[in-house]
Amino acid sequence: MHPAAAATWAADDTLTAIYLGEYWSLVRLAVLLVHDLPTAEDVVQDTFIATQSNWPRLRDREKAPAYLRCSVVNRSLSVLRHRAVVDKHAPRPLPDEPSAETEAITALERSAVIDALRGLPERQREALVLRYYADLSEADIAEAMGISKGAVKTHAARGIAALKSALEQEGFTPGLRR
Secondary structure (H helix, E strand, O other), X not given: OOHHHHHHHHHHHHHHHHHHHHHHHHHHHHHHHHOOHHHHHHXXXXXXXXXXXXXXXXXXXXXXXXXXXXXXXXXXXXXXHHHHHHHHHOOOOOOOOOOHHHHHHHHHHHHHHHHHHHOOOHHHHHHHHHHHHOOXXXXXXXXXXXXXXXXXXXXXXXXXXXXXXXXXXXXOOOOOOO
């Protein structure tokens, strides 16, 4: 047998024995570093392949398990560096956009609310618009409408009740609060 072929055969036998004895401990080591079993298994497999091709350069064959552990650590760190670069340059996701269906339903509900608002008496409509659209306080609404705060509460409560009733008749379940 040619000496190079004999060395390759010896490397294969030795690495097979190491593989059978050390594979899972090397995978556990890699998992601790990369936090991912499939990636850890890939790291260990790649390490064995690289070790097999570099076998002639390995000076002390007895230190092959230690060499493999060191290689697994180095490859795991390379994986982590690669992940960091990928994460750093990953495209940022676009902000969530509502679906066309959601927008259509919202527009339909909005038009139903506007139609129901139009059907309210003027003072109730005015109180609700100033409160929920303009976000004014009861005191500010009272001043704007020229009425008391108690009257604002009454108009708003009656307006909400009438809106709720009108929207329920249309099949909507409004989220209006009193």
